[in-house]
Amino acid sequence: MNNKYMLTVEDVSKTYDGFKAITDLTFYLFEGELRTVIGPNGAGKSTFFDLITGRAKPDKGKIEFGFDTDLTELNEYEINRLGVGRKFQTPSVFTEHTVFNNLVLSLKGSRGVFASIFKRHSSTDRDRIDELLKLIRLDGKRDWKAGQLAHGEKQWLEIGMLLAQDPKILLVDEPAAGMTDEETHRTGELLISLAGKHSIIVIEHDMTFVKQIARDGQVTVLHQGSVLCEGKFDAVQSNPKVREVYLGRGKSNK
Amino acid sequence: MSSLSTRHKVELIAAGFISLFFIVIFPLLNAHGMVSDFTINLWGKYLCYALLAISVDLLWGYTGLLSLGQALFFSLGGYMMGMYLMRMIGDLGQYHKPIPDFLVFLGWTELPKFWKPFSSFPFAFSLILLLPGLLALVFGFLAFRSRIKGVYFSILTQALTYGASLMFFRNDMLMGGNNGFTDFKFILGHDLRSATTQRGLFIVTAIVLLLVYTSLRLLSHTKFGLVQRAIRDGENRVLFSGYATAHFKLFIFVIAALIASIGGALYVPQVGIINPSEMTPDKSLEAVVWCAVGGRGTLVGPIIGAISINSLKSWASRAAPDYWLVILGGLFVVVVLLLPGGIVSIPARLKSLWQRVTRQPSA
Numbered sequence: 001m002n003n004k005y006m007l008t009v010e011d012v013s014k015t016y017d018g019f020k021a022i023t024d025l026t027f028y029l030f031e032g033e034l035r036t037v038i039g040p041n042g043a044g045k046s047t048f049f050d051l052i053t054g055r056a057k058p059d060k061g062k063i064e065f066g067f068d069t070d071l072t073e074l075n076e077y078e079i080n081r082l083g084v085g086r087k088f089q090t091p092s093v094f095t096e097h098t099v100f101n102n103l104v105l106s107l108k109g110s111r112g113v114f115a116s117i118f119k120r121h122s123s124t125d126r127d128r129i130d131e132l133l134k135l136i137r138l139d140g141k142r143d144w145k146a147g148q149l150a151h152g153e154k155q156w157l158e159i160g161m162l163l164a165q166d167p168k169i170l171l172v173d174e175p176a177a178g179m180t181d182e183e184t185h186r187t188g189e190l191l192i193s194l195a196g197k198h199s200i201i202v203i204e205h206d207m208t209f210v211k212q213i214a215r216d217g218q219v220t221v222l223h224q225g226s227v228l229c230e231g232k233f234d235a236v237q238s239n240p241k242v243r244e245v246y247l248g249r250g251k252s253n254k
Numbered sequence: 255m256s257s258l259s260t261r262h263k264v265e266l267i268a269a270g271f272i273s274l275f276f277i278v279i280f281p282l283l284n285a286h287g288m289v290s291d292f293t294i295n296l297w298g299k300y301l302c303y304a305l306l307a308i309s310v311d312l313l314w315g316y317t318g319l320l321s322l323g324q325a326l327f328f329s330l331g332g333y334m335m336g337m338y339l340m341r342m343i344g345d346l347g348q349y350h351k352p353i354p355d356f357l358v359f360l361g362w363t364e365l366p367k368f369w370k371p372f373s374s375f376p377f378a379f380s381l382i383l384l385l386p387g388l389l390a391l392v393f394g395f396l397a398f399r400s401r402i403k404g405v406y407f408s409i410l411t412q413a414l415t416y417g418a419s420l421m422f423f424r425n426d427m428l429m430g431g432n433n434g435f436t437d438f439k440f441i442l443g444h445d446l447r448s449a450t451t452q453r454g455l456f457i458v459t460a461i462v463l464l465l466v467y468t469s470l471r472l473l474s475h476t477k478f479g480l481v482q483r484a485i486r487d488g489e490n491r492v493l494f495s496g497y498a499t500a501h502f503k504l505f506i507f508v509i510a511a512l513i514a515s516i517g518g519a520l521y522v523p524q525v526g527i528i529n530p531s532e533m534t535p536d537k538s539l540e541a542v543v544w545c546a547v548g549g550r551g552t553l554v555g556p557i558i559g560a561i562s563i564n565s566l567k568s569w570a571s572r573a574a575p576d577y578w579l580v581i582l583g584g585l586f587v588v589v590v591l592l593l594p595g596g597i598v599s600i601p602a603r604l605k606s607l608w609q610r611v612t613r614q615p616s617a
């Protein structure tokens with residue numbers, strides 16, 4: 001892991017009708033890093049992703065990809081094409097398409113109207129999809145409509161779709177929601193294996209899962225739209241400010 | 255994307271037989287007096303409506319864009335063809351002047367400038383494609399760039415259609431006002447009142463419909479088709495997967511406008527009249543009902559819907575003229591509530607019903 005910034009977020013604020021969803025947020029992500037972001041409901045975690053991916057525009061502040069690409073000037077698909085992939089909090093797959101075609105649509109490659117009319121699958125495309133299907137353990141259900149999958153399987157499919165895009169930054173919003181403990185654990189292992197090649201931010205509530213993937217990496221705690229504290233998992237967990245924020249909410253809230 | 259499914263193979267074979275019937279056998283029967291001229295003319299009209307219905311479904315059923323502007327594009331094609339047909343009347347009109355009667359009536363002695371090139375069929379034909387195409391391009395560009403969606407898109411397309419019809423109702427637009435164009439005599443040198451010409455127009459319409467159907471069927475199997483349906487089911491995910499969804503929607507909107515326009519251009523010489531009442535939002539809505547009844551999100555559905563509802567309309571306008579709109583509305587409600595997949599979903603429903611019935615005794 002070198003010390004190159006993959007993502008620079010400085011002094012960013014966003015209000016919705018006077019409500020401060022994000023306030024003076026500053027955040028840096030290193031290349032190859034796996035960062036975990038936690039925080040109580042409504043802390044602004046998903047909004048933070050909205051700002052990075054172009055779904056919402058900040059009122060002020062700087063959001064840069066790599067060294068110099070200003071993301072605040074770009075729209076959703078341009079940001080995605082730069083290499084920022086996002087998994088949404090509520091699984092968002094193409095419900096009427098087969099699992100296979102969900103991956104076809106996500107596969108890295110040209111996104112133009114005319115290119116899509118004349119696009120033919122190469123055998124490399126097929127191999128890559130087969131590989132992904134195995135990885136997300138859906139190769140037995142490749143011809144199922146995505147809408148028929150269980151919640152946890154949809155989560156995985158969406159992770160697979162993200163990987164198909166081969167993005168530089170993966171933004172993963174609550175991947176373990178709706179998964180069994182065993183599935184959650186496997187998801188954690190998958191994310192850990194992706195770190196290094198990709199830079200990843202994972203938002204999560206499940207503390208067992210956070211502990212698993214954070215290992216000795218950084219955990220960021222968001223509270224009321226800004227960073228409450230940042231540090232290793234144990235340090236964060238024993239931080240009195242963090243305890244106060246989570247008070248009365250139990251340790252592994254979902 | 256993968257090889258054609260059996261369902262689609264069956265559909266293609268059926269389409270082949272039906273086309274053979276409409277393109278070859280039906281006209282032959284007509285030529286030998288076994289199908290009346292009236293019937294073949296009526297079916298020609300139905301097939302034009304089928305083109306309109308397909309254009310609605312391409313947007314609504316396949317992309318999730320409920321456009322109420324398709325009657326506008328249909329009429330624009332009709333008007334462009336109508337202008338050519340008006341010029342072909344020559345001095346055979348009531349006033350025996352070399353310009354269309356309604357212009358004489360308005361006090362014109364010479365042809366207005368913009369009318370002049372319409373004596374040429376190639377010119378009229380290019381405008382049948384260019385005018386609706388450009389209008390759809392500009393309107394779609396503005397609408398999709400501003401991310402107008404859902405009900406707002408429907409209202410906006412409806413407003414566009416309504417505005418255009420008001421313009422065409424005006425006499426000073428020099429497009430025939432509320433009477434529109436009629437009393438056509440010739441197309442490409444053929445007498446429009448002869449059975450042979452009408453039969454020819456019917457065959458052309460059937461071929462165009464077959465071509466449109468086949469191209470759209472092929473398109474739906476490409477990655478483009480996947481993106482299109484993905485936009486319908488979850489535009490956000492498509493956008494966040496790197497696709498400029500606005501470009502896709504714009505492309506589809508223009509194609510749909512062209513299909514509707516060609517339908518309208520074929521409609522006018524067969525029906526013999528075009529006026530602004532074809533351009534109203536009600537007409538677009540009617541086409542929406544055809545799609546819903548036939549089966550939205552399929553290519554066969556709109557064709558079946560357009561043909562069956564218009565046959566019903568032909569019958570009802572004789573049997574119960576006052577109740578037609580009530581019947582149409584009732585049909586729509588019944589289909590939406592009881593048969594959401596439309597007529598094309600009946601076989602599958604019967605099959606599952608049959609399976610349930612036959613499984614019962616053993617259970």
Ligand SMILES: Nc1ncnc2c1ncn2[C@@H]1O[C@H](COP(=O)(O)OP(=O)(O)OP(=O)(O)O)[C@@H](O)[C@H]1O
Nearest residue numbers: 016020021039040041042043044045046047048089
């Ligand atoms: N588009 C929007 N319009 C109005 N308010 C919004 C919008 N997006 C987010 N908010 C508000 O901003 C706050 C932060 O929401 P956000 O979804 O980012 O929280 P979160 O940390 O992801 O919470 P959770 O853990 O429940 O997912 C909430 O109070 C939410 O109501």
Ligand SMILES: [Mg+2]
Nearest residue numbers: 045046047089
């Ligand atoms: Mg959230």
